[in-house]
Amino acid sequence: MAPFHWLASLPLTLCLLRADGPGTANPGRIEHLADFPSRFVKAHHVDVWLPTGYPQPGTCYAVVYMQDGQNLFDPKNAYGGVAWEVDSTVAALGTKLRPCIVVGVWNTARRFPEYTPAQPYATLPPATRARLEQAQPVGPLSDEYLKFLVQELKPYVDQHFQTSPKRADTFVAGSSMGGLVSLYAALEYPKVFGGAACFSTHWPLSLQENTPAFTTAMVQYLGRKLPRRHRPRLYFDYGSATLDAWYAPHQTRIDSVLRAHHYSAANWLTRSFRGAAHNEAAWKKRVPPALEFLLGY
Template sequence: MVFTRWLAALPLFAALIGADSPDPAAPGRIEHLANFPSRFVKPRNVDVWLPEGYPQPGTRYAVLYMQDGQNLFNPKNSYGGVAWEVDSTLAALSRSVRPCIVVGIWNTDRRFTEYAPARPYAAMSLARREKINQERPGQPLSDEYLKFIVRELKPYVDKHFQTAPRRANTFVAGSSMGGLISLYAALEYPNVFGGAACFSTHWPLSLKENTPDFTSAMVQYLDRKLPRRHRPKLYFDYGSATLDARYQPHQLRVDSVMRAHGYDSTTWRTRSFPGAAHNEAAWKKRVPLALPFLLGRR
């Protein structure tokens, strides 16, 4: 009952605290939900970006759920002091994408365990799992994290904002480990999410070693889970510098699975960006290329 009362109080609480140092020049507005509660995972901040003119009478808005939410809008919150500027990007794309709300889900100190896809992880050998656990301790909490999004956060967003709640207008996106959990979300909940954008997907899972173990588990998982009907739109990309220099052979294996399952340019894109590094500045440049694929007007 405490959780229910806390959740009901969130609209007032959000209005009182506002956004963290909002940029007055940014388009639209952000409602900052501090310490959003959950029965499944640790509380965390959530930013809900509402486009300029929201709410338009009679308009139902698509919703894009994005990982690492502190990196999306405000450079003061963002890792390395560079934000993705998703708000400005969507404002500039307003004629080519459908009206959209962005829900930025901040990460916590459990980022790795919450973003590591549990089913493929469990399919790896015990020796490999133990080695990864030595590097980044903790068993995956991704199934619990997705329950938080699907059972708690999405119902709240759909209740308190003017959304189009069905899968055709509900998407998920993230970079690196956030790319992995976004793909996992689209495949674990195909009736909830209509697509995922996965920037610089961190297929090796490890930061120290570039082995094929997790990619092999993901390939098997994809082979089982990719649906024949109602296929989610899937966008992947990668660079060639810093950590991204590892990704091409892994992505090529994933691309082979996509082709084998009959995915084509209407439902799947993989893009390579030579010279691009593994950071917010690189992903900021690629957002305008990925979002029209997911959110293009129908």
């Protein structure tokens, strides 16, 4: 890809953050790409998890691109000191999944605008946008963020690691706002991403009020964008405690759109987890069903 060539000569700080150790279920190793540069957004740290035995000769690994990458592997970096431990989880799932690597893209101070789906946001009533912009004055940057993922990061990963670049082997995942932008990625780039896992998707968009406005915008957007061909596999979930207590009616509306567009159990799964809260500890427990849905045999 032409947009990638300018990155080839840029020095990236690459270091081994974690390797196999006692009690870690042989989770493999993590390579850290510090301040990965972009023409579209500010630089992001990126962690690339590689399973034990990587690279196996003749194996082209599927890739899962995950938002909020600092929360995925190391409790020292994770919000609240609790990591998802995706490396140990994937290792423990073993042959239930096809061989894969995980690319964790750290968030920045611009997390909210980078994770806000721009096209649905643009259709919100002006008064709703004005209220949202009181809390977050920077408008959506998700289109730029997705260009970074698709035009810069993915080509780099496919060139420097032993991956399968096919859409059927390329996935995106995230929680809360990260769930929103992961869904947006799968729908804006259906020829790139074969599926998305959206944990506790933050449909209201606001932390101050639980309103249906953005869900309505997403329902309209889904109606326009759900593809007939290159249909991505979609996983959604939500809990019932803390912020997740808002989500059930919103998810029901989204599910209705998927059903109307003839999504079935073959390419769509929504799960609810009674008592689960909106935090890393809850999402950590839900990584197995999500990855088995996207990457299972």
